[in-house]
Amino acid sequence: MAEHMTEHIALVVNGTPREGDVEPRRMLVQFLREDLELTGTHVGCDTSQCGACTVTIDGMAIKSCTMLAVQADGANVKTIEGMQAADGSLHALQEGFWAKHGLQCGFCTPGMIMAASDLLARNADPTDDEIRHAIEGNICRCTGYHNIVLAIREAASLVRAGASAPTPTSITA
Amino acid sequence: MIPNLFDYQRAASLDEALALVGSPGTKVIAGGMSLLPLMKLRLANPERLVDIGRLAELKGVRELPDGRLAIGALTTYSELAVSPARHYGLLGDALPDIGDVQVRNRGTVGGAVAHCDPASDLPAVLLALDAEIVARSKRGENVYAADGFFTGAFSTALAEDELITEIRLPGPRDDAGSAYASLAQRASGYSIVGVAAIVIKEGGSAITKAGIALTGVGDAPYRAKAVEAALIGNEGTPESIAEAATHASDGVTVNGDIHADSEYRTAMAVAYTRRAIAAALGRLG
Numbered sequence: 391m392a393e394h395m396t397e398h399i400a401l402v403v404n405g406t407p408r409e410g411d412v413e414p415r416r417m418l419v420q421f422l423r424e425d426l427e428l429t430g431t432h433v434g435c436d437t438s439q440c441g442a443c444t445v446t447i448d449g450m451a452i453k454s455c456t457m458l459a460v461q462a463d464g465a466n467v468k469t470i471e472g473m474q475a476a477d478g479s480l481h482a483l484q485e486g487f488w489a490k491h492g493l494q495c496g497f498c499t500p501g502m503i504m505a506a507s508d509l510l511a512r513n514a515d516p517t518d519d520e521i522r523h524a525i526e527g528n529i530c531r532c533t534g535y536h537n538i539v540l541a542i543r544e545a546a547s548l549v550r551a552g553a554s555a556p557t558p559t560s561i562t563a
Numbered sequence: 564m565i566p567n568l569f570d571y572q573r574a575a576s577l578d579e580a581l582a583l584v585g586s587p588g589t590k591v592i593a594g595g596m597s598l599l600p601l602m603k604l605r606l607a608n609p610e611r612l613v614d615i616g617r618l619a620e621l622k623g624v625r626e627l628p629d630g631r632l633a634i635g636a637l638t639t640y641s642e643l644a645v646s647p648a649r650h651y652g653l654l655g656d657a658l659p660d661i662g663d664v665q666v667r668n669r670g671t672v673g674g675a676v677a678h679c680d681p682a683s684d685l686p687a688v689l690l691a692l693d694a695e696i697v698a699r700s701k702r703g704e705n706v707y708a709a710d711g712f713f714t715g716a717f718s719t720a721l722a723e724d725e726l727i728t729e730i731r732l733p734g735p736r737d738d739a740g741s742a743y744a745s746l747a748q749r750a751s752g753y754s755i756v757g758v759a760a761i762v763i764k765e766g767g768s769a770i771t772k773a774g775i776a777l778t779g780v781g782d783a784p785y786r787a788k789a790v791e792a793a794l795i796g797n798e799g800t801p802e803s804i805a806e807a808a809t810h811a812s813d814g815v816t817v818n819g820d821i822h823a824d825s826e827y828r829t830a831m832a833v834a835y836t837r838r839a840i841a842a843a844l845g846r847l848g
């Protein structure tokens with residue numbers, strides 16, 4: 391087989407321009423986790439079933455285990471690491487998951503939150519059915535979906551109440 | 564789960580893509596939602612990927628002067644769901660349940676049609692609507708009728724060197740009602756049986772035209788012509804719909820797998836055909 395080239399890619403991740411040389415077969419999730427060391431994005435199934443690897447591109451949820459890094463060249467990617475504000479205060483979704491016990495082991499949580507962020511961008515006041523529909527591509531093996539739905543509903547009400555206001559709990563990076 | 568090595572080329576124009584498609588070992592990639600899982604399992608091992616994902620000329624939905632709707636091959640399910648195409652009752656039914664939001668954000672219409680999964684939902688919709696599939700190659704343009712395009716599991720009438728550029732739907736009409744009804748496999752969401760139905764009443768109270776298509780049932784999505792024939796002249800009473808629906812898998816070798824054996828699938832084909840027709844008629848008022 392002929393020698394295979396790497397491709398140079400440049401994209402914006404969590405607001406910061408990033409670049410890299412990748413084999414064309416490198417998946418976006420590997421680029422994020424291994425090259426950029428953003429390990430908040432998880433790999434659950436590696437077969438586009440579980441949603442643990444969900445990140446957003448221009449606000450739209452995608453499964454980064456099923457997208458080539460070269461396909462994301464030039465894209466605006468957001469991962470769980472980019473959700474908290476610069477001052478370390480949590481995003482409304484992170485608040486919601488904290489307040490409503492939307493996680494146990496936390497493995498699915500980054501993907502759940504990124505999928506939910508796609509929903510909330512389109513629908514500020516989703517019904518429980520709409521929330522369940524929006525996280526259909528995300529599997530949780532321990533919490534069960536009930537509290538996750540409550541968490542996303544809580545986040546939606548926080549956003550509607552004006553999430554730009556400082557929220558009660560905060561972490562420092 | 565790492566694909567074999569391959570070379571990558573992003574096509575800057577349709578002509579550039581057409582110059583590359585059809586050469587040995589070459590595959591095009593659009594959203595990658597079908598191709599990448601196969602490559603990760605090394606069931607597909609292209610030597611070169613031609614990325615058509617950025618070709619603006621293949622994106623978007625536009626109305627043609629004669630009222631037909633032209634859907635660019637690279638239009639994603641998510642984009643289609645907010646386009647005028649959503650006003651077709653059967654598309655409005657089918658789109659929200661295809662895959663999940665992440666799949667709908669990446670998966671394209673052209674990819675779904677070219678891939679021709681035996682349980683793919685969109686091909687059934689296109690068959691029922693009598694859609695046209697527009698393809699281009701270096702040799703020129705070729706317009707395929709949906710009926711006859713889906714030739715078998717993962718196989719279509721598309722030539723090796725052709726790319727799908729556009730799907731054309733007939734214009735919406737007031738005397739038509741349509742619906743999509745499907746029985747989804749719980750875990751994967753893929754249709755065990757999916758039925759697209761459109762019924763037309765030109766003037767009187769009887770059905771004058773019908774398009775009924777099934778997916779998940781046979782080797783490839785197909786038009787259920789015996790059901791269509793039984794509906795013509797039919798006033799749409801529950802009994803006559805039920806009778807017509809009994810022909811849902813006439814002449815088809817019905818699939819059986821761990822999720823549904825062929826006997827169950829045959830029964831569900833009838834039941835969901837009945838439901839889809841009734842829902843389509845219900846929308847006609």
Ligand SMILES: Cc1cc2nc3c(=O)[nH]c(=O)nc-3n(C[C@H](O)[C@H](O)[C@H](O)COP(=O)(O)OP(=O)(O)OC[C@H]3O[C@@H](n4cnc5c(N)ncnc54)[C@H](O)[C@@H]3O)c2cc1C
Nearest residue numbers: 593594595596597598662670671673674675677683684727
């Ligand atoms: C988790 C999951 C769930 C899914 N659930 C469903 C479901 O419920 N119902 C359903 O119907 N589908 C479902 N799908 C399948 C999905 O609809 C398809 O994977 C998707 O639409 C394919 O489009 P793509 O752009 O991603 O194609 P790609 O993966 O990029 O390409 C698929 C094939 O088509 C070829 N191709 C792509 N574009 C063109 C073109 N313009 N001209 C010629 N050839 C082309 C490629 O070479 C390749 O062979 C699911 C997929 C996943 C991963």
Ligand code: FES
Nearest residue numbers: 434435436441455
């Ligand atoms: S790791 Fe990507 S969907 Fe499971």
Ligand code: FES
Nearest residue numbers: 494496498530531
């Ligand atoms: S919290 Fe453990 S998988 Fe969801």
